[in-house]
Amino acid sequence: MDVRFRDAVRGDLPAIVAMLADDPLGAARESSQDPLASHYVRAFEAIERDPNQRLVVGEDAQGANAVCQITLVPGLSRNGATRALLESIRVAGRCRGQGVGERLLRHAMDVARASGAGIAQLTSDRSRGDAHRFYQRLGFEPSHVGFKMQL
Amino acid sequence: MDVRFRDAVRGDLPAIVAMLADDPLGAARESSQDPLASHYVRAFEAIERDPNQRLVVGEDAQGANAVCQITLVPGLSRNGATRALLESIRVAGRCRGQGVGERLLRHAMDVARASGAGIAQLTSDRSRGDAHRFYQRLGFEPSHVGFKMQL
Numbered sequence: 001m002d003v004r005f006r007d008a009v010r011g012d013l014p015a016i017v018a019m020l021a022d023d024p025l026g027a028a029r030e031s032s033q034d035p036l037a038s039h040y041v042r043a044f045e046a047i048e049r050d051p052n053q054r055l056v057v058g059e060d061a062q063g064a065n066a067v068c069q070i071t072l073v074p075g076l077s078r079n080g081a082t083r084a085l086l087e088s089i090r091v092a093g094r095c096r097g098q099g100v101g102e103r104l105l106r107h108a109m110d111v112a113r114a115s116g117a118g119i120a121q122l123t124s125d126r127s128r129g130d131a132h133r134f135y136q137r138l139g140f141e142p143s144h145v146g147f148k149m150q151l
Numbered sequence: 152m153d154v155r156f157r158d159a160v161r162g163d164l165p166a167i168v169a170m171l172a173d174d175p176l177g178a179a180r181e182s183s184q185d186p187l188a189s190h191y192v193r194a195f196e197a198i199e200r201d202p203n204q205r206l207v208v209g210e211d212a213q214g215a216n217a218v219c220q221i222t223l224v225p226g227l228s229r230n231g232a233t234r235a236l237l238e239s240i241r242v243a244g245r246c247r248g249q250g251v252g253e254r255l256l257r258h259a260m261d262v263a264r265a266s267g268a269g270i271a272q273l274t275s276d277r278s279r280g281d282a283h284r285f286y287q288r289l290g291f292e293p294s295h296v297g298f299k300m301q302l
Contacts, residue, residue, distance in 0.1 A: 013227075020228055029229055043231030050203060050225060073222050074201060076164075077171055077239045078180055080194030084302070085236060088228045113302045120302055123274060123295035135298045144274035144297025147286045151235070151264045151271055 001098045003065065005107040008055040013044050015064035016057065019090040025125055026090075054111055058091075058104050065092040066104040072115050084112030086122040105138055123148075152249045154216065156258040159206040164195050166215035167208065170241040176276055177241075205262055209242075209255050216243040217255040223266050235263030237273040256289055274299075 008016065014032075017040050021032035031037050047053045047069070058066030071085040086108060091101045112120055123146030124131045132142060159167065165183075168191050172183035182188050198204045198220070209217030222236040237259055242252045263271055274297030275282045283293060 016227060026228070031230060037230065039231035040227055043225055043227050043233075046225035046233070047227070052201060052203065053225065055227075069226060071222070071224050071236075073236065073238065074194055074197030074204065075220060075238055076167060076191055076194050076198070076206075077177070079182060079188065080190035082194075082197070083238070085222075085224065087224065087226055087234070109300075109302060117302055119299060121274065121297065121299045123272065123297050125295055132296055132298075138300075140298035140300045142296045143299050144276055145283055145293045146272065146274050146295025146297040147283075147291035148270060148272045148294055149260075149289075149291045151260060151268055 001060065001095065001100060003058045003060050003095075003100055003103060005056055005058050005066075005104065008044075008057045008064070008067070010044065012057050012059075012064040012067075013040060015092070016055075016067045016090075019064075019067055019092050020088060022093050023090065025127070054115075056104070056108055056111060058095075058100055058107075060095070062094070065095045066090065066100050068104055068108045070108050070111055070115075072112070072117060078119065081118035082116050084109075084115070084117035084120045086120060089122065101134060102138065105135075152211065152246065152251060154209045154211055154246075154251055154254060156207055156209050156217075156255065159195075159208045159215070159218070161195065163208050163210075163215040163218075164191060166243070167206075167218045170215075170218055170243050171239060173244050174241065176278070205266075207255070207259055207262060209246075209251055209258075211246070213245070216246045217241065217251050219255055219259045221259050221262055221266075223263070223268060229270065232269035233267050235260075235266070235268035235271045237271060240273065252285060253289065256286075
């Protein structure tokens with residue numbers, strides 16, 4: 001499959017939100033109507049303004065087909081290691097099962113390494129068994145419990 | 152116990168690194184010699200420079216006795232919610248079992264809310280059973296698997 005990976009631009013936002021919503025968990029918590037809800041535009045602008053954020057997409061002839069947000073987190077633990085937090089990892093339904101997710105993650109890890117990160121981390125809902133096997137196949141260790149709380 | 156919570160300053164760094172090292176997992180991966188390794192100073196400066204980082208400490212008459220790093224992560228998922236990632240949560244050995252950790256976390260969540268975060272998240276090594284019970288008691292849900300990979 002012919003996919004190019006690059007930083008997201010404003011015009012990718014509808015395709016990105018559609019990917020977030022086209023998901024068993026995302027369907028219940030995202031709003032992908034047209035025109036796009038303004039909170040997504042504000043969030044995109046906040047990501048763009050922050051030099052420690054990289055929002056990367058995969059792209060084919062039909063537009064953005066995969067997405068991953070990388071947050072660089074400077075920190076003291078682990079001898080002052082910078083972490084790369086990966087969030088919002090999705091592949092469009094039309095492209096699943098074709099290796100796009102693996103290439104997306106490898107691209108994201110290259111971006112993280114090039115930015116000086118020493119460790120990559122992500123959390124995945126307990127219900128996403130297929131995703132867990134995917135991350136382990138790429139070398140991620142399920143070493144931690146991920147806790148969340150609404151504020 | 153009389154503890155005050157505030158943002159960390161450069162002078163807290165030796166006490167913070169000592170807390171990171173005084174831990175079953177941290178002992179093997181931190182270097183708390185005096186003078187402090189320069190990578191910790193560089194990491195502290197990177198945290199200070201980044202407006203989306205807050206490094207908070209608890210303090211008593213003997214100095215910093217608790218630490219927590221809060222990273223604000225703007226994001227598209229969950230209707231453009233800002234996340235507060237909590238890392239490097241520690242209480243000094245001399246203060247454990249006295250409610251300092253709970254007050255630290257409640258302070259961190261207040262900081263996160265005041266900064267516009269809609270969700271707080273953290274990961275905890277699978278071996279830290281006591282910590283897991285502590286986080287659940289505060290209202291965190293162990294809803295996710297936490298994956299990590301060295302880069």
